[in-house]
Amino acid sequence: MSNYSEIFSEISELLQKGKARDIIGSVQKALDAGAEPADILQNALMDGMNIIGGKFKRNEVFVPEVLIAARAMNKATEALKPHLARAGVQPVGKAIICTVKGDLHDIGKNLVKMMIEGKGIEVEDLGVDCDTQFVVDKVRETDAKVLCLSALLTTTMAAQKDVIDALKEAGIRDRIKVMVGGAPVTQGFADEIGADAYTPDAATAAEVCREFYA
Numbered sequence: 001m002s003n004y005s006e007i008f009s010e011i012s013e014l015l016q017k018g019k020a021r022d023i024i025g026s027v028q029k030a031l032d033a034g035a036e037p038a039d040i041l042q043n044a045l046m047d048g049m050n051i052i053g054g055k056f057k058r059n060e061v062f063v064p065e066v067l068i069a070a071r072a073m074n075k076a077t078e079a080l081k082p083h084l085a086r087a088g089v090q091p092v093g094k095a096i097i098c099t100v101k102g103d104l105h106d107i108g109k110n111l112v113k114m115m116i117e118g119k120g121i122e123v124e125d126l127g128v129d130c131d132t133q134f135v136v137d138k139v140r141e142t143d144a145k146v147l148c149l150s151a152l153l154t155t156t157m158a159a160q161k162d163v164i165d166a167l168k169e170a171g172i173r174d175r176i177k178v179m180v181g182g183a184p185v186t187q188g189f190a191d192e193i194g195a196d197a198y199t200p201d202a203a204t205a206a207e208v209c210r211e212f213y214a
């Protein structure tokens with residue numbers, strides 16, 4: 001049991017309730033009390049995010065609650081970032097995320113991004129309606145290990161295949177793991193287009209993504 005379990009529980013609960021303003025004060029309180037930044041990230045913030053992720057998966061909380069918790073997580077990690085950098089805590093690796101060409105839906109993508117960040121992975125968000133060649137160029141330019149493609153429309157699912165085909169054509173398919181998801185996407189579709197993983201929700205996406213950095 002950590003010496004800081006009381007303040008860590010307080011931070012975890014504030015995160016779950018999405019109290020973005022209060023959480024910064026509590027993170028500072030933990031730092032002032034001598035808690036290690038990495039310990040705060042792992043045992044307070046990620047703990048809260050994992051609890052919310054589990055509840056979301058079981059339909060015990062819904063999108064608005066997850067979004068406000070994610071916003072609180074963002075605020076708290078921003079406050080913690082300079083201390084983490086000083087303590088030499090490096091992200092475990094990098095991932096890229098985007099919504100594919102022709103598709104403007106980004107709520108699910110943003111949730112997946114937050115959950116993956118909650119696992120200590122740095123995520124470059126390319127946004128929505130991402131041109132296939134733009135995504136391929138990004139993969140070539142960065143050392144990201146995982147590419148996450150979101151599609152919400154039956155008409156834009158095909159663009160996930162386009163990205164995988166274009167990566168093959170560019171000769172860089174084996175450089176990156178491709179994860180696909182979004183409401184119309186299925187495991188069968190993912191297998192058909194040669195994706196490395198399909199996950200139905202943000203919490204599972206983060207779990208599976210983290211496994212690629214083992």
Ligand code: B1M
Nearest residue numbers: 103104105106107108148149150153154181182183201202
């Ligand atoms: Co759109 N839309 N929409 N829409 N919209 C849907 C998707 C639709 C199902 C509604 C319906 O008809 N019942 C339908 C698609 C039908 C189909 O193709 N099967 C639809 C349509 C038709 C359209 C337009 C064409 C409407 C029109 O203009 N005629 C248009 C298309 C615009 C475009 O993209 N080019 C359009 C526009 C919009 C808005 C802009 C108004 C808005 C988007 C706002 C935004 O995202 N900023 C919108 C919305 C909000 C929806 C609904 C209502 C909600 C989507 C959402 O955010 N869900 C949606 C109906 C519905 O789903 N009930 C609908 C919440 C979100 C958390 O879930 O995105 O599924 P979701 O993400 C989940 C998982 O799928 C998964 O994790 C997330 C969290 O667990 N996941 C991944 C997502 N990406 C992942 C990636 C992964 C792994 C998991 O790994 C890489």
